[in-house]
Amino acid sequence: MRVVILGGGPGGYEAALTAARHGAETVLLEERGIGGAAVITDVVPSKTLIATADVLDLVAGSERLGIRDADNGTAPAAHSLNVDLAAVNRRVLKLAAAQSADIRATLVDAGVRVIDGRGRLDGPDRVEVLDPAGERIDSFDADVILLAVGARPRELDGAPCDGERILNWTQLYELDRLPEHLIVVGSGVTGAEFASAYRALGSEVTLVSSREKVLPGTDADAADVLEHAFTRRGVTVSSRSRAATARRTEDGVVVTLTSGEEIAGSHVLMALGGIPWTGDLGLERAGVRVRDSGHIETDRVSRTSVRGIYAAGDCTGVYPLASVAAMQGRIAMHHALGDAVSPLISAQVSSAIFTSPEIAVVGVSEQEVLDGEVAGEVMTLGLDTNPRAKMQGISEGFVKLIVRPGSHTVIGAVVVAPRASELILPYTLAVAHRLTAEQVAGTFTIYPSLTGSLAEVARQRMLDDDQP
Secondary structure (H helix, E strand, O other): OOEEEEEEOOHHHHHHHHHHHOEEEEEEEEEOOOOOHHHOHHHHHHHHHHHHHHHHHHHHHHHHHOOOOOOOOOOOOHHHHHOOOOHHHHHHHHHHHHHHHHHHHHHHHHHEEEEEEEEEEEOOOOOEEEEEOOOOEEEOOOOOEOOOOOOEEOOOOOOOOOOOOOOEOOOOHHHHOOOOOEEEEOOHHHHHHHHHHHHHHHHHEEEOOOOOOOOOOOOOHHHHHHHHHHHHHHHEEOOOOEEEEEEEEOOOEEEEEEEOOOEEEEEEEEEOOOEOOOOOOOOHHOOOOOOOOOOEEEOOOOOOOOOOOEEEOOOOOOOOOOHHHHHHHHHHHHHEEEEEEEEEOHOOOOEEOOOOEEEEEEEHHHHHOOOOOOEEEEEEEHHHHHHHHHOOOOOOOEEEEOOOOOOOOOEEEEEEEEEEEOOOOHHHHHHHHHHHHEEEEEEEOOOOOOOHHHHHHHHHHHHHOOOO
């Protein structure tokens, strides 16, 4: 059996490894670099940049821990350090390239044939390979095809990104100097993360949000904590504002809002979401159905409308998460190769926002409970009572647990804290394996630790039951 995969991001390379390990002849086509946007231009680069920003955040908060400058006795602060953005970005790109090379080597070792080129469907069971000019250079018959072509940054109409002053998130790493004033258009995950990171690095930051709060669709309490952190750190949030245009000036940019207000800065980042790379993919020729947004229609085992053709990752619009793309790819190959397979269960998907503090969520949200969509009980515990948080000078954050009434089965959770992306795992396991609040509460935790609060909030449920 021959499996041909279009796209080398998490959905594509995880699918390729799964297929190769099951003995299938596996061909992977990728034109922009193995690892896709997740490794080359998005997740790995942005989280590497954020890691540098996190260090500066620690320095900025060190005064309350009793740390003083050795020379003058004053407290060290992030603004007293010089950020060499060119050096930071060189490290970012070096790590991304190294990760891409590691994945390629793993694929080759597994027996996957990796081809640098763009794939396009030539019917329901054939793929053609195109060079950068769009000329056909090869073709493959396929028993199974996986489409994992990802998405590209959306741009503002009338304000194309030039990679110098008007930027999308793939172009930030070419900057060699820290923006004096970065205007971030879009307050979703990408916008919030970069606003948080560049403020920590030392830039003045204005965040243009079309909604009343940042992070629309995220837990409201978590969004409140982040907005408070933004205010404390000097990020200007322009709420209920929508950018109409952006234009370059002699030494910067001006963003014009739909209200007519103008915001001047040195650079602007367009964080407006993504558009699937599904144009000129041969989908119509093969009979693959797409939604009006351009995303490929799939079911819970990654099948498209055409037998033998599967899809995974951002081009499906299921969740814009590398972890989900990887799972979709693995599920697709297990299904295509005849293995028993569990479909993707959206309620078990955990995700994180790498701001300062981080926000991580899994399962049912409190809003779904409030709207009556799901029956649940919500328990919240602030980190201000946690001894480890006090020791580390952590003043912002909380843990939230959502359980079913009666059975107390864990169905959702929120963690807002440093390293929340790591702390969410116990709750993700609880949701996936239908653990109860009592089981979480009865699990040993280290003292002192932030994880202690994960169990402590679950004990609230037990205390409530003990009340007369």
